[in-house]
Amino acid sequence: MNELVQEILQGNRRALARLLTHIENKREGTDETLAALFPHTGHAWVIGVTGAPGTGKSSLVNMLAKAYRSQNKTVGIIAVDPTSPFSGGAILGDRIRMRDLAGDSGVFIRSMAARGSLGGLARATRDAVRALDASGFDIVLVETVGAGQSEVDIVRTAHTTIVVEAPGMGDEVQAIKAGILEIADILIVNKADRPGADNTARSLKTMLEMGHPASRRHLIGPYGRPLEGIAPTSNGSDGNMWIPPVIRTTATEVDGQRNGINELIQVVEKHRQHLADAHLWDVLEQQRIEIELFDRLQGELMNRLMQVVSLEQLSDIVARIQARKLEPQQAVYEILVQQLEKHNT
């Protein structure tokens, strides 16, 4: 076992930071390090926090971290920005956070930004969560900005998913349309001291009572095929349903007891208990692994293909498609048949 692995297992923060940089840079040898850490994972509770820009997610995550710290739990935070492949936003975010939680050795914060790769960020996030898990954190908070498929992919890593809304972010129909509500285990109306909070909370509750998203969650696996043996997570084997609760929070700590954070922490614990009682934990873990396996297989297959197809060949094919002399799907068959022939001779 290499030194880096040893240090991370002992909770060394510098070693952890180094590994996260290796993950981001896809440095050679990182897979081996992660493989060595893998048997030591599975202990952290992973909480995903997501929602549209402007809902105050970051402040909420900071307050959650503080609250867990006051329970003597160690907290790792991974802030993911899937919408900003190029900007330095992530680094800025780091600094702002640092000011707030600085000096507490029980908290570790790291930002990750997309680097132009499709799907690469979800994988990097998953690896980062695993590194923090192996490093011994009790709680790992994964925060993502934006709304969309990349969001959904990233929160799939989480055991409990919190979706944050705020009053006055456009009308409620838009919130419903945003679709990420459908992945929520817990719904937050943040900035609940602002006008319109009642309306936002009411429309979220109405939607949940209509049973709209809860009954259909977590049924679709990779490539749109239903996952084998996966029941809706909202149905416990005992017939109990998990109806995502709607909780109001305020981001400013006017009164440490009444900003909703403690209630939120209790509900997270309740959700964890629900998954255990309803024997859903294993089912969800299996689903996460299936998705990861598909994702990794896809990446590896493409890597291998790109090692054997020459750039010349690719350029030639692209030129023929551009001239409308070759149809794209035919091009795919042509490339794959050639590789197969090469392989057989």
Added chain:
Amino acid sequence: MNELVQEILQGNRRALARLLTHIENKREGTDETLAALFPHTGHAWVIGVTGAPGTGKSSLVNMLAKAYRSQNKTVGIIAVDPTSPFSGGAILGDRIRMRDLAGDSGVFIRSMAARGSLGGLARATRDAVRALDASGFDIVLVETVGAGQSEVDIVRTAHTTIVVEAPGMGDEVQAIKAGILEIADILIVNKADRPGADNTARSLKTMLEMGHPASRRHLIGPYGRPLEGIAPTSNGSDGNMWIPPVIRTTATEVDGQRNGINELIQVVEKHRQHLADAHLWDVLEQQRIEIELFDRLQGELMNRLMQVVSLEQLSDIVARIQARKLEPQQAVYEILVQQLEKHNT
């Protein structure tokens, strides 16, 4: 050549609608139809319209369609909702739009929703655009809701990308963070009659003057590797830069001449001319084809692998990973090596 292909090439709308349904349902034989249509594509100008929920994209798209119709151009609209994999939002959207543009045979409208497949929507959209192109539409408008990577993937189909903002959607830093600005050829401040429009327009312009996104656009290909031979689109070969203009629009037609739509249409034409003058058209088309080819290769490789790996084998591997006895990347190697051995015996 089959009958459906003939009918679509003749501009038959029912045949076109049928093909779009086949594309959504991944019906067998659809690839062949698209292959037969492919040589007849490349004539439509494809305009992507994107932005956060609540910015008034749909109204803007409708007004654009009307304006193009008044120039006697035929218009196809594809409204894509990547954030709502399950809800019937797309169908509702169709009906609302129909009311507005109904009865004009020069307009064709179709909504598409994600069906739980990763990346599948971008591909379906691309195929749909191609079907409309082959069917003879002068202008194809692709509208997407939300913000994030799926958005970026979808607008990559477009020749001109319009990003819509609106006043009061959260502070400007959030808008900048949203990252989709970086894909804009034209920026819109919609709802420009509302308070705050000046601020929104000013902060967008400031950002553009800082040269922040324009200089770095379109440089990243699939899998994060820089695309071969691709120069930044903002640099014309003659040294001319395309600085995305900021245009104010109002969604209500209080005064047909002064809602900004005609200005927008002129700027789209200017952008088209810019791409031609700067010889960027071919470069961008090549880039679009490269992305499509990677995407299709990836899908086909996974299809083939899933046909030869048994569900039993997969279940066994997933169980071993879940027990932390097998590491996910090792599992990938194991699966691929077994397939290779099978193939060789």
